[in-house]
Amino acid sequence: MVAEIKQTRIKEMKIELAPLLSIRDLHVWYELRRLGFGHAGYVKAVDGVSFDLAPGETVAVVGESGCGKSSLMKTILGLNVPTSGEVVFDGRNLSELKGSDLRDYRFQVGYVQQDPYGALPPFMSIQKILEEPLIISGMKDKDARLERIRKVMSEVKLYPADDFLPKFPHMLSGGQQQRVVIARAMLRAPKLIVADEPVSMLDASVRVEILKLMHALQAEHNLSVIYITHDLSTVKYFSARIFVMYAGNLVEKAETRRLLENPLHPYTLALLAATSDPDARNAESFKEVPPGEPPSLVNPPRGCRFHPRCARAIAGLCDQQEPPDFEPEPRHFVACWLYRPEEQEQ
Amino acid sequence: MNPTPTKQLLHVEDLVLHFRTGHGTVQAVDGVDFDLDAHRAVVILGESGCGKSSLAKAMLRLLPRNVESYSGKVFMQGVDVMALTEEEFRHNVRWAAMSLVPQAAMNALNPVLRVGEQVAEPAMVHLGAKKAEALDLAKRMFQHVGVPEDFLNRYPFELSGGMRQRVALAMALVTSPALIVLDEPTSALDLLTQANIMNVLKRIKHELGTSFILITHDIATSSELADEVAIMYAGQIVEVGGAKDFFPAPLHPYSQMLMASVPHLRSESDPMFITGQPPSLIDLPKGCRFAARCPFRMEKCSEEPPVVTQGNRKVKCWLHA
Numbered sequence: 001m002v003a004e005i006k007q008t009r010i011k012e013m014k015i016e017l018a019p020l021l022s023i024r025d026l027h028v029w030y031e032l033r034r035l036g037f038g039h040a041g042y043v044k045a046v047d048g049v050s051f052d053l054a055p056g057e058t059v060a061v062v063g064e065s066g067c068g069k070s071s072l073m074k075t076i077l078g079l080n081v082p083t084s085g086e087v088v089f090d091g092r093n094l095s096e097l098k099g100s101d102l103r104d105y106r107f108q109v110g111y112v113q114q115d116p117y118g119a120l121p122p123f124m125s126i127q128k129i130l131e132e133p134l135i136i137s138g139m140k141d142k143d144a145r146l147e148r149i150r151k152v153m154s155e156v157k158l159y160p161a162d163d164f165l166p167k168f169p170h171m172l173s174g175g176q177q178q179r180v181v182i183a184r185a186m187l188r189a190p191k192l193i194v195a196d197e198p199v200s201m202l203d204a205s206v207r208v209e210i211l212k213l214m215h216a217l218q219a220e221h222n223l224s225v226i227y228i229t230h231d232l233s234t235v236k237y238f239s240a241r242i243f244v245m246y247a248g249n250l251v252e253k254a255e256t257r258r259l260l261e262n263p264l265h266p267y268t269l270a271l272l273a274a275t276s277d278p279d280a281r282n283a284e285s286f287k288e289v290p291p292g293e294p295p296s297l298v299n300p301p302r303g304c305r306f307h308p309r310c311a312r313a314i315a316g317l318c319d320q321q322e323p324p325d326f327e328p329e330p331r332h333f334v335a336c337w338l339y340r341p342e343e344q345e346q
Numbered sequence: 347m348n349p350t351p352t353k354q355l356l357h358v359e360d361l362v363l364h365f366r367t368g369h370g371t372v373q374a375v376d377g378v379d380f381d382l383d384a385h386r387a388v389v390i391l392g393e394s395g396c397g398k399s400s401l402a403k404a405m406l407r408l409l410p411r412n413v414e415s416y417s418g419k420v421f422m423q424g425v426d427v428m429a430l431t432e433e434e435f436r437h438n439v440r441w442a443a444m445s446l447v448p449q450a451a452m453n454a455l456n457p458v459l460r461v462g463e464q465v466a467e468p469a470m471v472h473l474g475a476k477k478a479e480a481l482d483l484a485k486r487m488f489q490h491v492g493v494p495e496d497f498l499n500r501y502p503f504e505l506s507g508g509m510r511q512r513v514a515l516a517m518a519l520v521t522s523p524a525l526i527v528l529d530e531p532t533s534a535l536d537l538l539t540q541a542n543i544m545n546v547l548k549r550i551k552h553e554l555g556t557s558f559i560l561i562t563h564d565i566a567t568s569s570e571l572a573d574e575v576a577i578m579y580a581g582q583i584v585e586v587g588g589a590k591d592f593f594p595a596p597l598h599p600y601s602q603m604l605m606a607s608v609p610h611l612r613s614e615s616d617p618m619f620i621t622g623q624p625p626s627l628i629d630l631p632k633g634c635r636f637a638a639r640c641p642f643r644m645e646k647c648s649e650e651p652p653v654v655t656q657g658n659r660k661v662k663c664w665l666h667a
Contacts, residue, residue: 064536173623174394203393204565205607209619230537233566233611260611274541276566277610280589283387283571286548287541293506 018091019052020191020224021076026050026085028071032298043297045071047248049085055191056222060235060256062271063245066294069228072245073194076226077111078102090191107137110185112195112214116177120169126180127165133187148187155220156183156213175206179213186217192224199234211238232275236260244268247295247305253325254332264334266290266310304337312338354421355524355557356382361418363397363404370628371414374400376581378418379653382574384524387551387558389568389589391604392578395624398561399449401578402529405559406446407435423524441472441521449529451514455502461510462488462498465517472521480520487516490553491546508539512546519550527559532567544570565608569593577601580624580635587659597661600636634664 028046033039045068053059063069074080076087078094087094089105097105113119120129127149134145153161156179169177178198185193195214199207215238218225227239235242235256242259244252244267252265263269270290276282290309295301301308307318317337326339363375374397382388392398403409407427409416420427427439445468448454456464465487466480475483485495491512502510511531518526531547532540548571550556562568568575572589577598585598596602606618622639625631631638633648640647646664654666 064538175623203563205393205604205620207619208607208609208617212619232537233609236611237609237617271537272611274537275611276541276570277612278566278569278593278605278608280569280572280593282569283548283573283589286545287570289538289541289545293508293539 018054019088020055020057020090021053022086022088023049023051023076024086024088026072026075026087027083028068028075028080029083041298044248044300045297046075047297047300049245049248049250051243051250051253053192053224053226055224056218057241058218058225058227058239059241059243060227060229060239061243061245061250062229062232062235064230064294066297067245068248068297069245070196073196073226073228076192076194077109078106103137107133107188108191110188110190110193112178112181112185112193112198114197115201116174116181117169117201119181120177122169124168125165126167126169126172129169129180130165130184130187133184137188149183152183152186155186155217156180158183173206174202175209178202178206178210182210182214182217186221189221190223192226193218194226194228196228197230198227200229200231207234208237214238232260232271233277244271247300248297249305249335251306251336252332252334254334258329258332262329262332264328264332264339265306265336266312266338267306304335314338354381355384355386355423356380357419357421358405359419359421361401361404361420363400363409363416364414365400365410366412366414367628372627373397373581373630374627375404376630378578378581378583380576380583380586382525382557382559384557385551385555386573387547387560387571388574388576388586389560389562389572390576390578390583391562391565391568393563393604393624395627396578397581397627398563398578399529402446402448402527402559402561405527406440406444407432408446437472441468441523443523444525444527445518445521445523446527447514447518447529447531450534451531452507452510452534455510455513457502459501460499461502461505461513465498465513465520468517469520483520484516487519488513490519490550491516492542506539507535508542511535511539511543515543515546515550519554519556522554523556525557525559527561529561530563531560533562533564540567547571565605577604580630581627582635582662584636584663585659585661587661591657591659597656597659597666598636598663599640599642599665634662 026046026049029042029044032041032043049072061069071080075082130149131145134148139145150161158164158179199210202210211234239256242254242256243250246267252268263272273288292309295305303320304318304323307313314337323335323337325333325335327333328339358378358380361375361378365372365374378401390398422439422443427435462481462484465484469475469480469483470477485498488495493509493512532543560568560571575589575592576583576586579600585601596605603620609617620639625635634651637643637647642665644664651662651664652667653660653662
């Protein structure tokens with residue numbers, strides 16, 4: 001069924017270039033305290049994540065709530081301090097940046113929030129909202145600021161700009177609000193955009209418009225984009241690669257087309273099976289859903305974190321040892337014992 | 347359309363619910379008609395602000411204070427429930443015949459009561475059951491919705507979102523109503539949990555023969571349960587028909603464009619979007635409410651479009667007249 005999927009628009013991966021963003025064995029743990037004092041363990045939100053992102057490359061991080069994708073995103077934005085591991089952006093380690101260097105880093109990374117209405121201060125006009133990042137970045141000339149704002153607003157198709165500038169967020173529709181959020185992220189000409197479920201709060205008819213807009217901006221400015229989502233059906237329109245995240249780990253990493261045509265990890269298979277396309281025949285059958293719920297990140301299960309829910313778990317292996325990344329086909333990585341090399345030779 | 351109210355479960359005719367606000371009258375539900383047979387599910391699909399949640403409120407007569415007009419006919423099992431007094435409605439219709447799973451129901455559970463007691467309460471109030479009987483009923487409902495029995499004694503905070511949603515569903519089921527109105531039952535849930543809840547709804551429909559009105563904006567998920575589909579736009583239903591006819595070939599231009607905006611996982615399609623915005627429910631245009639965004643707009647569209655019947659499908663559009 002998934003084999004029919006053809007991928008046309010996604011550009012070739014730029015694997016040869018030096019990575020823009022490189023994440024090495026990243027762990028983000030939050031300490032739990034009992035009544036504010038005694039140590040009571042850690043929430044292991046991100047637990048050993050590594051990947052490279054080339055300039056101009058788009059990846060989607062797909063996972064359910066509580067899998068650690070927001071913690072991963074916040075760490076990349078410099079809002080969380082990693083417990084261990086490295087985030088290297090453009091050759092510089094994020095943990096070594098301080099003061100104005102850290103501020104410069106943040107100018108190079110744009111953030112598109114999930115809920116546009118929540119992300120825009122309700123008491124500020126669009127003009128104020130968009131001027132603020134420019135003022136903070138030291139652009140003193142008001143005309144220059146307005147010129148930059150107008151240019152970005154035309155890029156996100158908010159025109160005529162002068163109609164929008166004096167308005168307040170509540171006067172705009174959801175789609176327009178999300179364009180303002182995107183414009184704000186684009187103001188400082190970033191190299192990387194982190195988009196956290198940018199369309200999940202929008203109506204179906206507007207969703208595609210925003211995704212197409214982001215795709216056009218990405219292509220025009222050769223942006224790297226990390227697109228965080230739970231909706232697999234939108235991913236192929238936007239991203240060259242997909243990372244599937246489960247309980248703090250990336251369990252499968254592959255090119256979008258490869259992953260959708262030949263998903264390997266049992267969790268990826270479950271996600272794909274649970275995604276519906278509108279079809280009246282859906283009502284005639286039940287969906288196959290793995291039993292149980294994602295594990296607690298305080299005490300994740302031993303071995304593979306998906307094994308308690310996995311129908312193909314190998315007793316004595318999956319419940320004992322954490323699977324490393326295997327590469328059963330070129331550039332398709334999967335952290336699952338089913339794909340260990342001996343298994344394939346048999 | 348010749349209503350024979352006694353044969354059907356539900357017949358809604360010209361239902362109107364307008365609200366009074368500081369800016370003017372919001373015509374949230376403005377002349378809605380639809381029918382539903384027993385053991386069937388109708389999906390009411392629409393985008394935010396089209397009046398679909400107000401329709402749910404109008405069905406159950408759960409009205410806020412600022413109602414300007416509330417009229418129309420709702421026949422439930424042959425009885426015009428709109429003619430009943432508030433007291434009769436509360437005793438004989440709400441919960442007993444028709445119950446609601448409101449939007450974000452999983453967050454509406456009382457945090458200081460055990461979920462078992464909360465599920466049992468409607469049975470005690472509406473069926474006059476003793477507490478032990480009601481708890482027994484609650485236990486049976488938990489089996490239907492797939493919640494382990496020992497969860498009866500837990501508090502809401504001890505349950506995951508998906509489990510709480512099932513509890514809310516069990517609460518709606520406990521009085522064995524013929525009809526359940528579900529307002530966005532899966533919108534705040536994860537993908538796998540959504541699939542699970544849809545499975546539960548399908549099972550209830552088969553096992554208990556309950557009918558559903560599923561109000562949602564999620565087109566792909568709605569197809570999991572739909573026998574019939576009604577498309578709502580700016581306070582009105584613009585198209586209604588069987589799911590098997592609707593999904594492959596919607597009739598109304600809005601339905602067509604809405605369907606074309608859905609990204610598909612399993613086939614290569616280039617999704618489109620609809621330019622413009624829906625009209626304000628305070629200041630509605632004359633004639634067809636979709637005309638301003640419609641690529642097939644004609645002169646006639648400035649007049650109120652007729653409801654055209656094609657077999658067992660209905661569409662409110664001049665193109666099909």
